[in-house]
Amino acid sequence: MDIQLKKGMLEICVLAELQKQDSYGYQIIKDLSNLIEISESTLYPILKRLEQKNSLTTFTLEYEGRLRKYYRITEYGKSRINEFCDEWSAVTNIINFIKGAKQ
Amino acid sequence: MKKLEFLNFLRKNLRHFGSNNVNDAISYYDEIINEKMRDGLNEYDAVASLGEPNKLVADTASEMVENNKVKNPSRGALYILGILFMSPVLFPLAMVVLTLYIVIFTVWISLIIAFGATSIGLVIGGLGALVDWNGGASLIILGCCLIGAVILFVLFWVTVKYGKDFINLITIKLVRKIKNINQRGTK
Numbered sequence: 001m002d003i004q005l006k007k008g009m010l011e012i013c014v015l016a017e018l019q020k021q022d023s024y025g026y027q028i029i030k031d032l033s034n035l036i037e038i039s040e041s042t043l044y045p046i047l048k049r050l051e052q053k054n055s056l057t058t059f060t061l062e063y064e065g066r067l068r069k070y071y072r073i074t075e076y077g078k079s080r081i082n083e084f085c086d087e088w089s090a091v092t093n094i095i096n097f098i099k100g101a102k103q
Numbered sequence: 104m105k106k107l108e109f110l111n112f113l114r115k116n117l118r119h120f121g122s123n124n125v126n127d128a129i130s131y132y133d134e135i136i137n138e139k140m141r142d143g144l145n146e147y148d149a150v151a152s153l154g155e156p157n158k159l160v161a162d163t164a165s166e167m168v169e170n171n172k173v174k175n176p177s178r179g180a181l182y183i184l185g186i187l188f189m190s191p192v193l194f195p196l197a198m199v200v201l202t203l204y205i206v207i208f209t210v211w212i213s214l215i216i217a218f219g220a221t222s223i224g225l226v227i228g229g230l231g232a233l234v235d236w237n238g239g240a241s242l243i244i245l246g247c248c249l250i251g252a253v254i255l256f257v258l259f260w261v262t263v264k265y266g267k268d269f270i271n272l273i274t275i276k277l278v279r280k281i282k283n284i285n286q287r288g289t290k
Binding site (some may be wrong): 003023025026027039040041044045047048049052064066067068069 | 153
């Protein structure tokens with residue numbers, strides 16, 4: 001898949017995962033890896049970018065004596081998911097057009 | 104590699120990229136490794152599953168440069184270059200980037216020298232026309248030389264002043280390319 005496209009998709013996937021519940025790094029990877037190829041080193045910059053753009057906030061909880069950094073989606077983050085879905089319907093139209101032209 | 108060894112490797116290689124950035128990255132990977140071990144992996148496998156450490160460092164550092172978290176992108180890029188050179192897989196890429204850098208710097212320095220030298224040369228030439236006094240013609244030559252010298256001096260000054268910004272801009276673009284190539288290579 002095109003890298004820029006995948007990057008955009010991954011950001012939205014992470015946001016969608018957080019819309020279900022607050023989550024932490026490793027859990028996000030486990031949940032998303034069935035769906036899309038994602039590694040620890042890919043997730044880290046994505047989380048940083050989303051945090052920088054105020055799409056998510058972070059907090060730390062203790063779990064079995066160790067600290068876990070949790071990520072929580074913001075209202076702005078939620079609005080980005082909606083935006084993506086709206087834009088995507090336009091993309092679907094384009095794809096149909098491309099498929100139609102091939103035949 | 105053991106966890107502590109790995110985290111020290113990160114700290115050592117990312118040390119030029121700001122302590123906040125580094126601590127954040129380290130606590131992220133520390134947490135991931137702990138979770139993997141809790142999931143049943145042994146320490147070595149948990150670290151190994153993160154991929155080649157050099158690549159990981161290069162990726163993390165590129166991201167910091169690209170997102171403007173580093174004060175001096177050019178210097179950051181040089182450090183990234185150093186990291187690339189340490190990895191056998193990334194060595195060819197490092198050579199390409201290094202060559203590009205040398206070309207850009209050479210062009211920049213050449214321009215500065217060319218503009219500066221020509222500007223000085225024109226002033227001297229104009230004064231020479233005065234020595235070889237030829238009436239009004241000498242004054243016209245001097246005038247032309249001075250105008251030329253001023254224009255070249257402005258070009259010289261602009262090159263010196265904005266060259267750095269320009270190189271930083273190119274650097275950020277270059278780093279983005281490196282990162283994309285790097286990530287493509289991970290697959």
